[in-house]
Amino acid sequence: MLGQKLLPWDYGVRNLFRRPSRSALTLGGLTIVVLLVLVVVGFIRGLEKSLAATGNPNVVLVYALSSAADVENSSIAGRTPALLSASVDGVRRQHGVEYVSPELYLGTRITTANMPEPGMGLVRGVTTTAPLVRGQVQLAEGTWPQSGEVMVGRLAYSKLGADEQDLAIGQQITFDGQTWTISGRFTAAGSAFESEIWAPLTELQTVLKRQDLSLVAVAMDSPDRVADVDMFCRERVDLELKAVSESAYYASLQTHYKPVRMLGWVVVALVAGSGIFAGLNTMYGAVVGRTRELATLQALGFRRRAILLTLVQEATLLACAGALIACIIGLTFVDGAAVRFTMGAFMLTVDSVGISVACGVAALLGVVGALPPAIKAMQLPVVEAIKSI
Amino acid sequence: MSLVEVINVTKEYANGEESIRPLDEVSLSVEEGDFVSLMGASGSGKSTLLNLIAGIDLVTSGEIVVADTDITQLSRGKLADWRARHIGYIFQTHNLIPVLTAYENVELPLLLLPMSGAERRKRVEIAMAAVDLTSRASHYPRQMSGGQEQRVGIARAIVSNPTLVVADEPTGSLDDETTEQILQLLERVNNELGMTLLMVTHDADAGQRARRKIRLERGRLMENGKELHTAKIRTA
Incomplete structure (x- = not known):
């Protein structure tokens, strides 16, 4: 009707x-x-x-207690990864390789070939265990960085305010007084890693004249084992470490x-x-x-x-x-x-x-x-x- | 019982601080099949009375009974339904819907009535033929002359076979030749289709074409020089 x-x-x-x-x-x-x-x-x-997308509940971030969750300000001893491996049960291990990623993380001014002014970029010094712990990181093109090389996340150009072509494979970038050649590009499932530049850890430490680390990322067998790392950090007060699951860390950033x-x-x-x-x-x-x-x-x-x-x-x-x-x-x-x-x-x-x-x-x-x-x-x-x- | 009974109807409205009463306890009866013209000076209230009978305006007091229904007692929604079933309205300015074709304009009132698509088509075709506009069915109002538009308006008014067809100055905006065509058409609607017609006009010649000629003077209805008698107020 x-x-x-x-x-x-x-x-x-x-x-x-x-x-x-x-x-x-x-x-x-x-x-x-x-x-x-x-x-x-x-x-x-x-x-x-x-x-x-950045937070993985199986991964624990261990950084300096004094850094107040600001990883850039964190400085922990270079022996921390070995201590964690030896002291904590439940660290993921496959084919004899422990999923422990020592990392140096910093924000620094970076210049590309065509940039008149340097841009603020994020650099992470990593070893070959980094992609094991950061499972979402995939090499999209090129190769893993060797000496004098870096690989860039697919959004690193945006973070720098540079043209995408400036960070193409084979291009060079300069930071902290050293020029680096881009060897590869990686994706990370839309996570924050995509805006970073990854360099070999030891070489970055040499350039920065640092022997310490910013953090250690540890992949555990299960999220339940994250508490073991936390327990270790609480017991070893002399190390002044803090452990937070990666998902909790980024959840706090969500709140931020x-x-x-x-x-x-x-x-x-x-x-x-x-x-x-x-x-x-x-x-x-x-x-x-x-x-x-x-x-x-x-x-x-x-x-x-x-x-x-x-x-x-x-x-x-x-x-x-x-x-x-x-x-x-x-x-x-x-x-x-x-x-x-x-x-x-x-x-x-x-x-x-x-x-x-x-x-x-x-x-x-x-x-x-x-x-x-x-x-x-x-x-x-x-x-x-x-x-x- | 007459088809239309207007009983002691008063219409009053405010114009700023002034109160205007175009109709003062008027009464009128219209028999089925009648053709009544309602004349009077501008502002005499003839259109007001027509609109009250057509159910698009509300009385201040009194009753209007059309086909045994006291329309003054109907709610706004019921009144709209009642209009759809019982009233065919011919406007002075045609008031066709510009985005609809002549056929669709004529079909419009039928959309409000329960009937099949086939029945609707048949009725529209008959109405279009009655006003001799079958060939213009697919034309839009802007593609037609004023006279043709008014014929479509008449077809729209008669298509649902209403109880009462009301026409408010139907020739008011037309030239003499077209006026004559429209008046002939209205006579046919009354004579051949047997529809009751109430027409408001200020044109004395047009008014003379009706069987009953009523004048509205100073709020009173006059027929043949005499005031129409006031009827008793109906009681429920």
Whole structure:
């Protein structure tokens, strides 16, 4: 019965083509709003994904107790890996190799061939056990770095603010007074490692004139064994070590970036809100110009609800078209775009969550943008509205 | 019982601080099959009375009974349903929906009634043929002349075979030749289709085409120089 009393679907669709320039402008506005939402959600999702992908619950990070979880400031003895191997049970071992990765981690100014000014990059001195512990790290092209060589994460260029070609295999970069040749590129499943530059540990120690380490990453047989490392660090107070599971470490960073993420959602709300006001303005214009027509429909016997639904249908169709265009643009140009931040770099992620939020915002723009002007038009007495120009 | 009974109807509305009463306890009966013209000076309240009978305006007091239904007692939603079933409205400015073709405009009132698609098509074709516009069925209002638009408006008003067809200045925006065509068409609607017609006009010549000629003067309805009698208020 309700279906029979609704206005024809075509009526709403054809109204969109009635004033093509107005519809096109509205569509453009809605597309921009939804695209902005998609970019902000892509930023939040990319950041979350980067930090979440970095943490492995089986891996324990052991660093200096005094560094307050800032690994860059951590300095531990070079013998720590050997002590851990000898003292803690449950360290993962395969083919006689223990999954213990001694690492030196620092932020330093790096120059590429085409950069006029050095950029701030993240360098990790590693041994061949690093990829065993950091299982998500995959050599995408090139080779493992030998003497005088480094391998770069696929987003390292973004962190540096350099051109991607500047960090291609064979290119040279300079930091801490030494020039290094890029031997390979690696990926790390979207984790924070992708914005780093990895160099051979011993050579980096030599260049930096350091014998200490920043941290030791240890892969355990199971997450339950992480407590054993923690126990070791607590018992050996003389070593002044702290052990934290990698997932807990990055979870704390997630908390650290919570205000940023919250700000992102606030921006989403503000953008959506401004979009609704723009939509309201457009719909008021569209409805005011059709006052007599809407009154005629009422005079013929169409209920206000049916007319209201048609107006919402028109706005929602336009908003959905805007969402579709925005999603296509987003997936083509936004998804995967690298963004620099203090922890490194990450990629904007247009995923199902982002698309759902964008579509939700579009639907909201359609419905909320259309309802007030539609209700206002419906409140005008039919006899008055029917005389309007 | 008459088809339409207007009983002691008063319509009052505010215009700023001033209160205007275009209709002051007027009464009128219209028999089934009648063709009534309602004339009067501008602002005399003739369109107001038409709109009250058509159920698109609300009385201040009094009753309006159409085909045994006191429409003053209906809620807004019920009144809309009632209009769809019982009223065919012809507007002065045609009021066709610009994005719909002539055929679709005529079909519009039928979408509110329970009937099959085939029945709907048949009725629209008959109505289009009645106004001699079958060849223009696929044309949009902007592609038609004023007279053609008004004929589509008439087809839309009669397509659902309503209890009452009301026409508010149906020739008000047309030239003499087209006015004559429309008046002939309205006469056919009344004579051949047997529909009851209530037409508001300020054109004395057009008003003379109706069988009953009623004038609205100073809030009172006059017929043949006499005020129409006030009927008793119906009691439930």
